[in-house]
Amino acid sequence: MKLIDGKKIASEIKTEIVAEVELIKKNGGKIPHLAAILVGHDGGSEIYVANKVKACEEVGFKSSLIRFEDDVTQQELLAKVHELNLNNDIDGFIVQLPLPKQINKQKVIEAIAPQKDADGFNPVNIGRTVIGLPSFVSATPFGIIELLKRYKIETSGKYCVVLGRSNIVGRPLSILLSQKGKFADATVTVLHSRSNNIKEICCMADIIIAALGQPEFVKANMVKEGAVVIDVGTTRVKSELTKSGFKLTGDVKFDEVATKCSFITPVPGGVGPMTIVSLLKNTLLAAKKEIYK
Amino acid sequence: MKLIDGKKIASEIKTEIVAEVELIKKNGGKIPHLAAILVGHDGGSEIYVANKVKACEEVGFKSSLIRFEDDVTQQELLAKVHELNLNNDIDGFIVQLPLPKQINKQKVIEAIAPQKDADGFNPVNIGRTVIGLPSFVSATPFGIIELLKRYKIETSGKYCVVLGRSNIVGRPLSILLSQKGKFADATVTVLHSRSNNIKEICCMADIIIAALGQPEFVKANMVKEGAVVIDVGTTRVKSELTKSGFKLTGDVKFDEVATKCSFITPVPGGVGPMTIVSLLKNTLLAAKKEIYK
Numbered sequence A, B: 001m002k003l004i005d006g007k008k009i010a011s012e013i014k015t016e017i018v019a020e021v022e023l024i025k026k027n028g029g030k031i032p033h034l035a036a037i038l039v040g041h042d043g044g045s046e047i048y049v050a051n052k053v054k055a056c057e058e059v060g061f062k063s064s065l066i067r068f069e070d071d072v073t074q075q076e077l078l079a080k081v082h083e084l085n086l087n088n089d090i091d092g093f094i095v096q097l098p099l100p101k102q103i104n105k106q107k108v109i110e111a112i113a114p115q116k117d118a119d120g121f122n123p124v125n126i127g128r129t130v131i132g133l134p135s136f137v138s139a140t141p142f143g144i145i146e147l148l149k150r151y152k153i154e155t156s157g158k159y160c161v162v163l164g165r166s167n168i169v170g171r172p173l174s175i176l177l178s179q180k181g182k183f184a185d186a187t188v189t190v191l192h193s194r195s196n197n198i199k200e201i202c203c204m205a206d207i208i209i210a211a212l213g214q215p216e217f218v219k220a221n222m223v224k225e226g227a228v229v230i231d232v233g234t235t236r237v238k239s240e241l242t243k244s245g246f247k248l249t250g251d252v253k254f255d256e257v258a259t260k261c262s263f264i265t266p267v268p269g270g271v272g273p274m275t276i277v278s279l280l281k282n283t284l285l286a287a288k289k290e291i292y293k
Helices: A007-027 A043-059 A074-086 A106-110 A123-130 A141-152 A170-178 A198-206 A254-258 A273-289 B006-024 B044-058 B076-084 B104-110 B123-130 B140-151 B170-178 B196-202 B253-259 B272-287
Strands: A033-039 A062-068 A092-095 A157-162 A189-190 A209-210 A228-231 A234-239 A246-249 B032-038 B062-069 B092-095 B159-165 B187-191 B207-210 B228-231 B235-238 B247-249
Touching: A007 A043, A007 A141, A007 A273, A033 A043, A033 A074, A043 A062, A043 A273, A062 A074, A074 A092, A074 A106, A074 B228, A092 A273, A092 B092, A106 B253, A123 A170, A123 B123, A123 B170, A141 A170, A141 A273, A157 A170, A157 A198, A170 A189, A170 B123, A170 B170, A189 A198, A209 B159, B006 B044, B032 B044, B032 B076, B032 B228, B032 B272, B044 B062, B044 B272, B062 B076, B076 B092, B076 B104, B092 B272, B123 B170, B140 B170, B140 B272, B159 B170, B170 B187, B170 B207, B187 B196
Parallel strands: A033 A062, A033 A092, A157 A189, A157 A209, A209 A228, B032 B062, B032 B092, B159 B187, B159 B207, B207 B228
Antiparallel strands: A189 B187, A234 A246, B235 B247
8 A cells, every 4th residue: 555645745846836937037038926805803714814814925926915895796806807917917816705795705716817827726727628628627636637647547447436416626637537638538427315226336436535524434445445535524523532532534444444445645735735836837828828728 | 219309399499489479569569689700601601690590580589690891800700709799689690610721619608698609608707617607508419308308208317328529529428428417316327438338338328429520430239228318410421322322320320229218319300400499598598697697
């Protein structure tokens, strides 16, 4: 069994990005610039955005944090999005979710110029992903594909089960994995809350991606000997073993599953660390105009 | 075994659309108007567009045919698309494919306003389909879902195999069938040219959608007793039995498969007749502003 070390890969990618930024600087190019819009003071969102800003600094990007209070109107928020769309210094930007209830989240997402949509949530980018055109892919699927690449995990012709059909993980990942190309060309089945025979279908899988948000859902008796298991789950579960009283728990019962796997991601330290570097990668792609030429 | 009669259903839907158009007229509303852009004189395209125009007339829609010669420039074509986007009398329009090689097909498709994209090929509509927002769905997947509805074929929790991952049939259909909702919620596997164990996986299927364009690919030994089989294939195969010397052949070996099925679509007369009514339905949805409110 080989552990997929997301922390190590994320760190390697950061080093690669630093080198790219150095090169851009040396050639007198424009430093990549990511902006983040943060509405209100939700604890989780504050931390996520702070981590994104910090990651930008680490790799030498410029970053901007734009704050609104909880009572921001839809109109104000959309006006800021339009402003960022037109601001040539900003290569990519994100609007941190969730948004307060007076805001139509979808309207905001669709207002972001696809060329600057570093989160890859705009339907234009999702649609382009589906038909195999260059596109910004959202952070978690992007990060998982990157892990498969870095560990040279063969996917062509493999039977791959994606547990969960969320718009930001399961669905886009299932599409990416079954598309034509390298680190794709898999035979993909999407399982979800209405699926039957989940255990039997998982037992057929060469690759299992668990992204349903149910702690320790995938047990050893659902996994074929030698399978690759990618665990996207990160649920805070009560624990007496930690100081905080909580433990980050994946969708896979790691201890019993790991022994059967060829590769497995731990939680934490597997998929998680890849999400922020995926955002950095998207920002770099946006700055280099590699998606929309 | 029950035959799914696409011709009959298509005719029923046309009658329903006629009634809707009558009602719109009676209430002094605007008659739905579909425009089609046809470039060059490709025989197939001429026939397809003529059939679309004829179908519009049959249900009481207004239709416009806009012709360009083979040597049209990208700029001229895009200018026409923009003109149609802005023309308030036109509710929806299509650009008949294929286009000559000097034209960037994707640029043209992306120039069509999503609100008027009756073919559902614009990435915005594809992306919205993926995330479960109201959208224009392309004709063949739309027609197939409609057939399942009309024959009250249960899909929730069923194991569904889609053979083929094309952008206009297999891919969107696989997404629609595995989404939340009625006539969806299926467990979907997409099989394609790189898939292994195709026979074994097909044998598990409650529903098989064959959309790979390989005549008589699906044999009896690939189909479970009682399965539902939808045949999207329409390949012209040489035949000594027809006057034309050709026979339209599906992706399913109908004679031997039909006896095992609970439901099956014939070729011709199954999925085929549904495609044009799907285009009419999209035009009606566009005219009624039911997708983009």
